[in-house]
Amino acid sequence: MSHYTAPIRDMQFVMRELAGLDEVAKLPGCEEVSPDLVDAILDEANKFASGVLAPLNRSGDQEGARWEDGRVITASGWKDAYRQFTEAGWTALACEPEFGGQGLPKLVATAVMEMWKSANMAFSLCPMLTNGAIEAIALTGTDEQKATYLPKMISGEWTGTMNLTEPQAGSDLAAVRTRAEPQGDGTYKIFGQKIFITYGEHDLTDNIVHLVLARLPDAPEGVKGISLFVVPKFMVNADGTPGARNDVHCVSIEHKLGIHASPTCVLAFGDSGGAIGTLVGEANRGLEYMFIMMNEARFAVGMEGLALSERAYQHALGYAKDRIQGTEIGVRGGPKVSIIHHPDVRRMLMSMKSQTEAMRALAYVVGAATDVAHAHPDENVRAQKQAFVDLMIPVVKGWLTENSIEVSSTGVQVHGGMGFIEETGAAQHFRDSRITTIYEGTTAIQANDLIGRKIAREGGATVKAVIGEMRRVAAKLAEESSDSFAAMRKSLEAGIAALESAVEYILATYGKDVKAASVGSVPFLKLLGIVAGGWQMARAALVAQARLAENADGGDFYRTKIVTARFYADHILPQAQGLAYTVVNGAQSALELAEEQF
The missing domain is CATH 1.20.1410 (I/LWEQ domain)
Structure with a gap:
């Protein structure tokens, strides 16, 4: 069975020596981010990741999420883990204090994010999508939308999703057909179907806030005619509580190669008269706004590549130290030794280790550059760092995830035949990693x-x-x-x-x-x-x-x-x-x- 312990020493080294934690701490709004505070956050996150999330990783993979008459029931232990997650304030880590967030730098959130994803990738996908939705609403939503949704989403009481893909469209968002009909009172009725919606339905919270791409009746063709709408699972009462059920329903969940405990949903909007939504920002700028979520999600998916590589390395290393097989090369008549003594196993472990450390260093450096791009007082410095971030986001997403397939596959190889047996758990990291090069853009x-x-x-x-x-x-x-x-x-x-x-x-x-x-x-x-x-x-x-x-x-x-x-x-x-x-x-x-x- 695979255990997980966060590589805190290496995280600290990268944050301080390569990513420039001291410089990030000098940025406006980050002055209280001392090394002692960061160490305390990492220590507590490690305890939660290793003690609560990691033990559910294997059982969640075996049990999976299940669909029953439009409801999605998450794996055993998921609801209690999510409750503990929100009560500990982890959902609010890097969010704006104005709506209940803690306002910590992205660099710190990046290290914590790695722990969640290493410990239990399927669980981590829920707060990941919520964070992207939070950022999109915070930057482009109306004051009413912010006041209605952000406090509940930042606290973790409600979760969020992004709804782009349709059966006929795939990655070609110009082919989106979901339509939005104005009702004359500032609301719209949404009609259409979306597929591959991560945590589009679940039993962890009493409301889900969907961000949905759709077309207005007079919209131009192609990507220039797409608008973005907030469509909650339950309408929100004046006192902020969930009200009437909206006309959005989960009609099925996908049966996948990996991440079995993460429900990937097919959502139907408007089958019973129209799902009520409100426009985010200006009409026909939806794809532009959705890319706020997309860039956040692409960085986070890259972190999944890093996290799964770390988990696969730890798993393979533990097995290599324990598995006794063969004598050491060059030692005639010597005793049986653990396989870590064999040169090719050493090569494989070093390949896993070195690539994982390189990925971590690059991702954390990009995370810190994002902080500087957002908060540095010098406009020129902000622009330079933003250009660096823009350049490297595709690399973080693409290179880290492609590596994770190689690294997790190497982890299976270290196990030999036992790696191909599900009971050892090595195969799960390989299966889970395979989606990372596909979603949020191949x-x-x-x-x-x-x-x-x-x-x-x-x-x-x-x-x-x-x-x-x-x-x-x-x-x-x-x-x-x-x-x-x-x-x-x-x-x-x-x-x-x-x-x-x-x-x-x-x-x-x-x-x-x-x-x-x-x-x-x-x-x-x-x-x-x-x-x-x-x-x-x-x-x-x-x-x-x-x-x-x-x-x-x-x-x-x-x-x-x-x-x-x-x-x-x-x-x-x-x-x-x-x-x-x-x-x-x-x-x-x-x-x-x-x-x-x-």
């Missing part, structure tokens, strides 16, 4: 956004600035005299050169042959992720070396950091050159065959 959608909007449209300005930062770190590696740092420098410089060549190809090709550029979009996203991960691992190694020179406490931790960064440079970063070759040279063979030749 990896290709992230990658097309990355090369188009985030690189080609601005002439590569932001990515070139990031490459400049990478080169400065590589130069600092050259100042260290050890063989490990020389190897890291050589590998990082080669990775940066590969990235630069791919960027130049995209800038030269996108405008004249978008198909050719797009063939390499996913390889490019992975390339940028790998090199950005190497950049952060090099930064971590430099900090660790400095702490060792100071004779700081925790010498073994810092020495491990350097070895792990060296492994990443030796085993992961060299993939960059191959990916760059594919980006630059791979278009013709991908596009050359006629359809009938397949």
Whole structure:
């Protein structure tokens, strides 16, 4: 059975040494975020994650959610865990104090979010979608909508959803057909069906606030004609309590490869006269508003990739230390040993460990940049950080989730045949990870956004600035005299050169042959992720070396950091050159065959 303990020491290291917690704490509104407060939050979150959520992960996967006559019943223990979750105030962590939130920085919320998702991904999806809905209403809703919904959602008394996908539309939101008919009193009747709605129906709270994309009668065609509406499961009385049942109902839940305890619902709006909703913001700007939720959700899904990788690594490591099999290579007649002594098992564990640490570092750095982009007093600094965040959100979402499939699959391999047996639990991490590259936009959608909007449209300005930062770190590696740092420098410089060549190809090709550029979009996203991960691992190694020179406490931790960064440079970063070759040279063979030749 898999247990989970948050890697608090590594979280603290990344937050303080790489993401700049001290600088975040200087931002307006963050002055009380001391290291002691953050440590206390992480400690309490770890207790809840390991003590309440993690024990439900396996049982929730086995039992799943079930649908009965329009009702969804969550797995055993879910309701009590959610009650404890809200009573402890975890739903309000990073929300605005004006409506009952605690106002903590995204950097702190990011670390806590990782714990929820590692401990129990299926459970974590409910507050994840609620947080996205909170942000959308907070930024674009009317004063009445904010007053009606935000206090209850921030407290966790009500949850929220995002309703985009329809059976005929999939990722093509221009094909959305759900319609909204104005009633003349400021309300609208909503008619249509939405699919793949996470926690669209459940028994955890007495109301659910749906954010729904729909078309007004006079809306233009395509994505420019989509509006956003708030459609609650129960109408809200004047005193704020749930009132009459709205005409939105769950007609089924999906039977999925993984995340069995998270109900993925088909919702029908208006089958009995029309679901009542109110317009969010201006008409025909719904997709713009929904992307507020989408970007929040995409970052959170990337965190799922990190979290599942951490959980799979912990699971595999525990098994490798306990499983006795074979004698140690090179020791003739020696005793039977645990499999962690075998070189290939060591390689697999180091691959899992190094990639997970690289993912954590990059995600936390992006989380901290989001805080600076929102709150820094200098407008230019805000703009620079926002450009960095915009560039890296597709990478956090796409690269971390693609990695999680590889890392969790490697975890199954470490277990050998036992990994393929459900009872060990290793397979669950693999199954759960498989959805992460799909929802909130597939990896290709992230990658097309990355090369188009985030690189080609601005002439590569932001990515070139990031490459400049990478080169400065590589130069600092050259100042260290050890063989490990020389190897890291050589590998990082080669990775940066590969990235630069791919960027130049995209800038030269996108405008004249978008198909050719797009063939390499996913390889490019992975390339940028790998090199950005190497950049952060090099930064971590430099900090660790400095702490060792100071004779700081925790010498073994810092020495491990350097070895792990060296492994990443030796085993992961060299993939960059191959990916760059594919980006630059791979278009013709991908596009050359006629359809009938397949």
